Amino acid sequence: MKPKEQRTEKRTEKRTEKHTEKHREKRTEKIAEERTSEQPSHILAGRHAIVEAIKAGRGINRILLADGLHGNSVHELRDLAREHGITVDTVGRSKLDAVVPEGVRHQGVLAYAAPVAYVAVEEIIAAARERGEDPLLLLLDGIEDPQNLGALLRTADAAGVHGILLPRRHSVPLTETVARVSAGALEYVPVARIGNIAQTMRALKEQGFWIAGADMAGEETYDRANLTGALVLVIGSEGRGMSRLTRDLCDFTVRLPMHGKINSLNASAAGAILMYEALRQRTAKAAVRHG
Numbered sequence: 308m309k310p311k312e313q314r315t316e317k318r319t320e321k322r323t324e325k326h327t328e329k330h331r332e333k334r335t336e337k338i339a340e341e342r343t344s345e346q347p348s349h350i351l352a353g354r355h356a357i358v359e360a361i362k363a364g365r366g367i368n369r370i371l372l373a374d375g376l377h378g379n380s381v382h383e384l385r386d387l388a389r390e391h392g393i394t395v396d397t398v399g400r401s402k403l404d405a406v407v408p409e410g411v412r413h414q415g416v417l418a419y420a421a422p423v424a425y426v427a428v429e430e431i432i433a434a435a436r437e438r439g440e441d442p443l444l445l446l447l448d449g450i451e452d453p454q455n456l457g458a459l460l461r462t463a464d465a466a467g468v469h470g471i472l473l474p475r476r477h478s479v480p481l482t483e484t485v486a487r488v489s490a491g492a493l494e495y496v497p498v499a500r501i502g503n504i505a506q507t508m509r510a511l512k513e514q515g516f517w518i519a520g521a522d523m524a525g526e527e528t529y530d531r532a533n534l535t536g537a538l539v540l541v542i543g544s545e546g547r548g549m550s551r552l553t554r555d556l557c558d559f560t561v562r563l564p565m566h567g568k569i570n571s572l573n574a575s576a577a578g579a580i581l582m583y584e585a586l587r588q589r590t591a592k593a594a595v596r597h598g
Contacts, residue, residue, distance in 0.1 A: 392502055403415065462578065519558065
């Protein structure tokens with residue numbers, strides 16, 4: 308290759324690298340802006356306050372650390388967050404300044420706390436069995452719309468669902484928007500944050516649960532499936548439905564008949580139909596048992 312061609316190629320590579328770096332920086336800033344635009348009413352500021360909140364069992368959705376922050380206390384916070392499955396994001400200090408109320412010192416650390424505390428899956432199951440009822444759980448695979456989550460919580464309360472399982476990743480956490488849309492149901496329906504969906508499903512199967520997934524190509528219609536007993540209903544994301552692995556781990560899948568031009572319902576509508584069908588079947592079974 309001639310020297311002139313080499314110089315031209317190097318300049319092209321540098322321009323490409325600069326463009327890639329700028330794109331990466333813009334993408335990082337965009338993510339930070341999206342995440343720091345959440346409702347600020349449940350924001351914790353300062354390392355000590357956040358560490359103590361985690362140790363006390365407060366539900367923490369996300370922690371934001373100022374870029375370039377180091378030291379033993381920061382390492383302790385990161386380790387504690389990792390231990391509790393809490394996401395930690397690094398952002399520019401100006402982003403943190405824009406979120407906290409004027410006069411509040413954040414020390415380079417902010418946390419978004421959930422409106423209510425998360426609970427353990429085992430607590431939900433134990434509470435249902437203490438009431439002499441077969442546990443009915445709702446597992447949400449990739450629900451990212453807070454409006455849908457709030458609506459599902461509201462229906463879950465009305466239909467007697469004992470608790471909701473919410474993945475830590477690729478899922479909307481409990482926020483003020485979710486609480487508002489749930490119309491108070493968030494105060495009564497326990498929510499557990501889970502790490503690995505597949506591991507959770509396998510563990511529940513070992514405890515005697517059947518797992519039914521909502522799928523457009525389900526094996527049988529929702530009204531013909533047996534939705535009694537210890538059961539987990541799985542609702543997939545708004546656009547993609549359940550992931551392939553989640554679908555494969557279901558004991559059976561159910562579909563909703565669609566007779567119009569639209570081939571699917573949104574997650575909250577589909578979930579509402581399945582939850583009420585489960586309630587109908589359980590009520591009928593109890594009536595026969597006590598009749």
